[in-house]
Amino acid sequence: xxxxxxxxxxxAIAHHPDDALLVTYASGAADEATSLIVATHLHYCTICRxxxxxxxxxxxxxxEELAPEPLASGALDATMAKLDKVLPYERPRxxxxxxxxxxxxxAYLGGDLRDVHWRRMGPGLSYVPLFRRxxxxxxxxxxxxxxxxxPHSHKGLEYTLVLKGGYTDxxxxxxxxxxxxxxAGQHHNPVADPGEDCINLAVTTGRLKFDSLIQxxxxxxxxx
Amino acid sequence: MNRPAEAAELDVLLGRVAAHRDKAAFATLFxxxxxxxxxxxxxxxxxxxxxxxxxxxxxxxxxxKAHLFDPGKASAATWLFTIARNLRIDAVRREKHPxxxxxxxxxxxxxxxxxxxxxxxxxxxxxxxxxQLPVEQIEVVQLSFFAEKPHSxxxxxxGIPLGTVKSRLRLAMGRLRQAxxxxx
Numbered sequence: 001x002x003x004x005x006x007x008x009x010x011x012a013i014a015h016h017p018d019d020a021l022l023v024t025y026a027s028g029a030a031d032e033a034t035s036l037i038v039a040t041h042l043h044y045c046t047i048c049r050x051x052x053x054x055x056x057x058x059x060x061x062x063x064e065e066l067a068p069e070p071l072a073s074g075a076l077d078a079t080m081a082k083l084d085k086v087l088p089y090e091r092p093r094x095x096x097x098x099x100x101x102x103x104x105x106x107a108y109l110g111g112d113l114r115d116v117h118w119r120r121m122g123p124g125l126s127y128v129p130l131f132r133r134x135x136x137x138x139x140x141x142x143x144x145x146x147x148x149x150x151p152h153s154h155k156g157l158e159y160t161l162v163l164k165g166g167y168t169d170x171x172x173x174x175x176x177x178x179x180x181x182x183x184a185g186q187h188h189n190p191v192a193d194p195g196e197d198c199i200n201l202a203v204t205t206g207r208l209k210f211d212s213l214i215q216x217x218x219x220x221x222x223x224x
Numbered sequence: 225m226n227r228p229a230e231a232a233e234l235d236v237l238l239g240r241v242a243a244h245r246d247k248a249a250f251a252t253l254f255x256x257x258x259x260x261x262x263x264x265x266x267x268x269x270x271x272x273x274x275x276x277x278x279x280x281x282x283x284x285x286x287x288x289k290a291h292l293f294d295p296g297k298a299s300a301a302t303w304l305f306t307i308a309r310n311l312r313i314d315a316v317r318r319e320k321h322p323x324x325x326x327x328x329x330x331x332x333x334x335x336x337x338x339x340x341x342x343x344x345x346x347x348x349x350x351x352x353x354x355x356q357l358p359v360e361q362i363e364v365v366q367l368s369f370f371a372e373k374p375h376s377x378x379x380x381x382x383g384i385p386l387g388t389v390k391s392r393l394r395l396a397m398g399r400l401r402q403a404x405x406x407x408x
Binding site (some may be wrong): 019020024042043049055065066067069072079080089103104133174 | 247312352404
């Protein structure tokens with residue numbers, strides 16, 4: 001059973017999370033949406049996967065170094081008494097992806113990328129809301145070649161991870177596996193590259209601020 | 225105390241739990257790890273009752289998941305760290321920690337390039353390197369793992385610019401990676 005793999009050589013990935021973002025994932029400090037986009041990047045990127053692993057090793061070492069905090073008396077007995085009552089953990093099984101969708105993302109899509117139900121939001125643009133918690137939202141975005149998301153800036157952070165196709169903005173070009181981080185207040189105007197549809201996973205920690213009036217009015221309707 | 229032997233021993237104990245459901249081995253693991261997991265949870269702001277309960281639950285997970293432990297990939301301490309981290313996110317924040325799907329068979333990073341270093345030796349070197357970090361770097365590393373705050377907030381609390389927090393972290397990570405036999 002061979003799963004498909006991201007076609008792109010991992011060495012070709014040009015845009016990575018920095019150490020601060022990676023460590024918020026490895027330490028568990030990041031919220032779920034931010035962790036999801038980092039984990040999906042890790043699916044594509046061998047180097048960051050190794051780095052995140054190293055950070056977990058640092059976590060393990062810090063754990064070892066903590067001054068042990070004694071448990072209540074009877075804690076060991078209480079736990080020992082449960083051992084025969086619990087079953088060994090079984091990993092949930094699932095069908096392999098048919099289109100190379102990263103497994104970590106499939107858990108949130110309920111299946112493969114090719115089967116998701118897109119909602120239209122503008123000329124050549126569609127989206128799928130995934131989840132929102134505490135003002136942080138995760139969604140899929142799709143643009144046909146040449147689709148223009150409209151100039152906007154951000155009230156919070158915006159993370160974008162390319163899953164298919166690619167896009168270009170003032171900061172450069174982004175292809176599958178690339179993770180773009182836009183800080184609050186940064187302004188850009190991403191346009192989908194020619195060729196195939198561009199599909200991204202996007203996480204925002206605050207609302208987007210669109211330049212155009214129409215988009216200003218429409219954005220909240222789509223949860224942006 | 226011979227640290228590598230100790231770390232290797234913990235791996236062996238986990239192996240015995242996995243293969244033979246060895247309760248004596250489990251009790252030794254419990255004595256070693258439960259108090260450390262409890263300390264970790266307290267450090268992250270859990271109440272004493274919650275820390276106590278989750279520490280026991282983490283060790284029960286060790287019993288249930290021992291067969292998934294791969295000593296070639298992580299040390300026992302690292303594995304415990306990920307269990308405690310995920311359990312806490314689940315129980316305290318009611319969220320999940322999204323992780324790579326083991327069924328995706330992603331290519332292994334070339335970490336074994338330095339195969340001369342075992343994971344246990346690696347940990348000893350890492351521990352030494354952590355102790356040798358400048359105070360301001362270890363502070364940022366500790367806060368990254370135990371404060372559960374974005375780095376912008378850590379910067380605010382330390383009264384330094386975000387860029388400084390990030391560069392301290394980057395320097396620290398560079399040194400720690402080097403200790404683990406990686407590049408930089």
